[in-house]
Amino acid sequence: MIREWVSLKPHNSFRIDANAAFFTEISSTADLLRLMDTAIFLEQPRYILGGGSNTLFTQDFPGLIMKIRIPGIRVLSENDREVILQTGAGVNWDDLVHHTIDRGWGGLENLSMIPGETGAAPIQNIGAYGVELDSVFVSLDALDLKTGELTRFDREMCRFGYRDSIFKRDLKGKFLITAVTLRLSKQHRLHLEYGNLKEVLKADGITDPDIRHIGSAVRKIRSSKLPDPAVTGNAGSFFKNPVITQDQFLKLSETHPGIPSYPAGNQIKIPAAWLIDQCGLKGKRLGDAGVHERHALILVNHGKATGRDILDLADTIRAEVLDRFGITLEPEVNLV
Ligand code: EPU
Numbered sequence: 001m002i003r004e005w006v007s008l009k010p011h012n013s014f015r016i017d018a019n020a021a022f023f024t025e026i027s028s029t030a031d032l033l034r035l036m037d038t039a040i041f042l043e044q045p046r047y048i049l050g051g052g053s054n055t056l057f058t059q060d061f062p063g064l065i066m067k068i069r070i071p072g073i074r075v076l077s078e079n080d081r082e083v084i085l086q087t088g089a090g091v092n093w094d095d096l097v098h099h100t101i102d103r104g105w106g107g108l109e110n111l112s113m114i115p116g117e118t119g120a121a122p123i124q125n126i127g128a129y130g131v132e133l134d135s136v137f138v139s140l141d142a143l144d145l146k147t148g149e150l151t152r153f154d155r156e157m158c159r160f161g162y163r164d165s166i167f168k169r170d171l172k173g174k175f176l177i178t179a180v181t182l183r184l185s186k187q188h189r190l191h192l193e194y195g196n197l198k199e200v201l202k203a204d205g206i207t208d209p210d211i212r213h214i215g216s217a218v219r220k221i222r223s224s225k226l227p228d229p230a231v232t233g234n235a236g237s238f239f240k241n242p243v244i245t246q247d248q249f250l251k252l253s254e255t256h257p258g259i260p261s262y263p264a265g266n267q268i269k270i271p272a273a274w275l276i277d278q279c280g281l282k283g284k285r286l287g288d289a290g291v292h293e294r295h296a297l298i299l300v301n302h303g304k305a306t307g308r309d310i311l312d313l314a315d316t317i318r319a320e321v322l323d324r325f326g327i328t329l330e331p332e333v334n335l336v
Pocket of ligand 1: 127129195235236237239240241260272273277294295332
């Protein structure tokens, strides 16, 4: 069923009150194939929406929003060492993380509490606390929105990068992901290197952590510094962490000796949060659009901000960071 002029407020974590000219929910491949025969699908601009936790609606959407609801978590195969799990694109990501940790399957614990749905996870190769989706990914199934053909993409075909994949580039809007297949381990390799993960575990008296402890520690860290979208509208990190050349980095370190950095291949990644923080923008507000008080990379909606308000604030931040550091910040959030 296609509904007309639907508020998107319940469907985006920024809680922006924009409307969609047309809105439909997709619970199966069959639903999608039926939709593809309709005039609205064929004639209107389209946008595929998962949990709406990485999207900023900057205005009313003039076409068709396709909200993904495809359910299901199923074991495709397993042995003593690993489990191959196929998950419907509409499964809430964190429900999936709980499901796997509860069964002792490792791989997703560092990715605890990331908002959004499973089908969106490969699009931006979600990552947190030293792990990216890429590392557990086997394949995904996606429907070609032109031909209706179901295609399987393996890891190589997805061309994963830092918050990046082919679905953000050459294939943007061309395929609809219906299911994602992951490889999880029964013999765990823990990732404790990132940030203060080790300290948090230690402070809780955990000396020999398992995946459950890591999941809880990540939840604790995230809750302490990231605003809960159910309370304050936001879409996580608004910008990507910029990657610069060694030369650029050396020059910047001369003028800014304390600048934090992480290796990124033969380049250097700088935390965008630090750049924004240095500009004194933490807590800054333009009307109801604000920079979160506890984390400079998170833009928040204090109530009645429009998408345009958030964008204006983002532009102000980009201009200040460019002026001060000569670095252009790129949005991590999809602007629609
Ligand atoms: N920092 C500041 N000021 C702040 C916050 C952070 O200076 O207000 C500096 C600190 O030096 C800190 C560094 O920035 O050590 C990094 O901060 P943090 O560990 O919070 O990570 P991040 O780089 O800001 C990235 C991801 C997050 C992910 C965390 C943890 C991106 C764009 N963001 O944030 O992902 O949860 O690492 O792994 O890569 C998201 O994508 O929506 C997201 C929340």
